Amino acid sequence: MIGVFHPGRSLVHRAPALAKLGLLAVLVTVIALQTSLVALAVASGLVVALFLVAWLPVGLVWRQIVPVLWLLAFAVPVQVVFGGWEAAATMAVRLVLAVALAALYTLTTPVTATLDAMQALLRPFRRWIDPDRVGLTLALTIRCVPLLADIVREVLEARKARGAEGSVVALAVPVIVRALQTAEHLGDALTARGFDD
Amino acid sequence: MNEIVFDHVSHEFDAERVVDDVSLVLREHRIGIVGANGSGKSTLARMINGLVTPTAGRVTVGGLDLARHAREVRRTVGFVFTNADNQIVMPTVREDVAFTLRRHKLERADAAARVEAALHRFGLHELADRPAHRLSGGQKQLLALASVLVAEPAVIVADEPTTLLDARNARLVGEHFAELPQQLVVVSHQLELLDGFDRVIVMEAGRVVADDRPEVALETYRELIGSPR
Numbered sequence: 001m002i003g004v005f006h007p008g009r010s011l012v013h014r015a016p017a018l019a020k021l022g023l024l025a026v027l028v029t030v031i032a033l034q035t036s037l038v039a040l041a042v043a044s045g046l047v048v049a050l051f052l053v054a055w056l057p058v059g060l061v062w063r064q065i066v067p068v069l070w071l072l073a074f075a076v077p078v079q080v081v082f083g084g085w086e087a088a089a090t091m092a093v094r095l096v097l098a099v100a101l102a103a104l105y106t107l108t109t110p111v112t113a114t115l116d117a118m119q120a121l122l123r124p125f126r127r128w129i130d131p132d133r134v135g136l137t138l139a140l141t142i143r144c145v146p147l148l149a150d151i152v153r154e155v156l157e158a159r160k161a162r163g164a165e166g167s168v169v170a171l172a173v174p175v176i177v178r179a180l181q182t183a184e185h186l187g188d189a190l191t192a193r194g195f196d197d
Numbered sequence: 198m199n200e201i202v203f204d205h206v207s208h209e210f211d212a213e214r215v216v217d218d219v220s221l222v223l224r225e226h227r228i229g230i231v232g233a234n235g236s237g238k239s240t241l242a243r244m245i246n247g248l249v250t251p252t253a254g255r256v257t258v259g260g261l262d263l264a265r266h267a268r269e270v271r272r273t274v275g276f277v278f279t280n281a282d283n284q285i286v287m288p289t290v291r292e293d294v295a296f297t298l299r300r301h302k303l304e305r306a307d308a309a310a311r312v313e314a315a316l317h318r319f320g321l322h323e324l325a326d327r328p329a330h331r332l333s334g335g336q337k338q339l340l341a342l343a344s345v346l347v348a349e350p351a352v353i354v355a356d357e358p359t360t361l362l363d364a365r366n367a368r369l370v371g372e373h374f375a376e377l378p379q380q381l382v383v384v385s386h387q388l389e390l391l392d393g394f395d396r397v398i399v400m401e402a403g404r405v406v407a408d409d410r411p412e413v414a415l416e417t418y419r420e421l422i423g424s425p426r
Contacts, residue, residue: 005289007326112292132299139296143286146330150282185283188248192276193286193344194300196268 004064006107012054017113018120024105028098037086040093047100054108064103068095115139136195140186151178198380199259199273199352200224201245206254207403208240215240216251217403225395227381229411231388231418232400241400242384245354246276258352275345275379277355281337282330290332290340291316291325297348315347319373335366342373352380359387388415 007013012020027043034040051061072092079088115138119131155174164170190196201223208216216237232238243249244256247267256263258270278284287293294315298308316322319339324332329340338358345353355374359367371390374381383390391397397414399407399421407417 004328005326110292111288112295139287142288143330146328147282150330182283185278185280186286188243189276189278189284190286191248192246192271192278192284193297194268194271194348196271 004060004103004106005110006056006060008055008108010054010108012050012104013108015108017109017117020105020109021114021117021121024101027101031094031097031101034094035090037089037093040090040097043097044093047097047104050104051100054104056104056107060107061100061103064107065096065100068099072096111139111142136190144186147182148175148179151175151182198224198226200257201352201380201382202255202257203241203244204255204257206241206244206251206256208237208244208249209252210240215403216244218254219403219405220254221398221405221408223380223382223396225380227394227396228383229391229394229397229414230382230384230400231386231391231397231415233422236400237403238384238400239356242354242356242382243276245352245382246271246274248276272348273350274352274354275348275350277338277341277345277353277358279357279360281334281341281361284341284344285329285337288328288330289326290321290329293329293340294321294344294347297344301348311347311349315343318346319343333366334362335369338362338366338370339373342370346377346379350379352382353377354382354384356384357386358383359385359390388418391415 031040031043034043072095075095076088076092079091083091115135118138119135122129122131122134125131152171152175155171155178158174159165159167159170162170201221203219203221206216206219207214215235219237219241230238230242240249244251244263245258247256247263247270250264258274261270263270285293287296291312295308295312298311301308303311313322316325319342321336321340321343324336329337332340338361342358358374359370362370367387367390371392374383374390375393383394385391391411394411397407397409397411397418398405399414399418401421406421407414409417
């Protein structure tokens, strides 16, 4: 979800985020329950059709799916040994389809639309849960991933420059200190932007 | 212009007095605050937005006391931080600008129009759907400025907004600051950013040691830090 949204005007792009989230949940559940390779082939056709409707760049879609292929490179041989070819193929297709559907959602839905959808979902529970706060927490969680990745990268470079490559302390201490400082600064920025309750 | 008043304001942090009995009335359009590291200038600027609460004295903006009306004051005072990375909350450029308006309860179309206007004003419209964390330093600072200005504040406080930028980006951000109609309070080490300002305040050890037109106040500052002209 970290900035992979690809703008467009397709039917998939224009569909409400809440409807897409609901459909995503249903499709992933149905696919997870399928044991027949024929049914999974039909589901694959449906997923491909959805991607065609969304009209996304092939390279962009491929980059979302590649990470799961690395996982399958290890998982499939294990499954073949313990469950046979059919079980391995079923597991692989289910996983790829689930990841592809999730990627389709994130590629066609801005984060703000997801936050609005989450807030709409939580509205009936407003008495116990503050939807705005949950939405903000989600946004901050997404935002903090690249921030923390940058901190770790810079600290790793600094550790290397000082010749302390193996030191866990030289990694952990600066990362924790900078993460806490960043959290404090982010809190100040939120307060300054009016999110002060 | 709003009237920003510091009335015998002090602030202590860990038993150290970082701002010491400062009294000022700021009415000018563009005001600069300079001083060495630890002089208390950033703390003073943060008090205008209520990010720091004075341990003694009173700060008011447009007659509103920050101690009691911090939330109302923040609606009229925008704050730009040194490191734009810490100010960006949402994943994409457009979403981050729009985020500021989530608390403003605007009609969706009005909010979208204001966001697009802010993006165009700072030349960010072509980057609107890009991941915000992948922008250059200068672009991030312009995004931070756009995210503040979309709320149409009457006052903008900026704490060393160009310190982390290269000369070209610092000049670009400075040009945008120069065009702002809002009342501007800028804390900066980069004195060229204060060109054309109406007033410059020099801080040293938590106190105001000079408060004058830029050419006079900056002369005092240069003498203070032992810098050649």
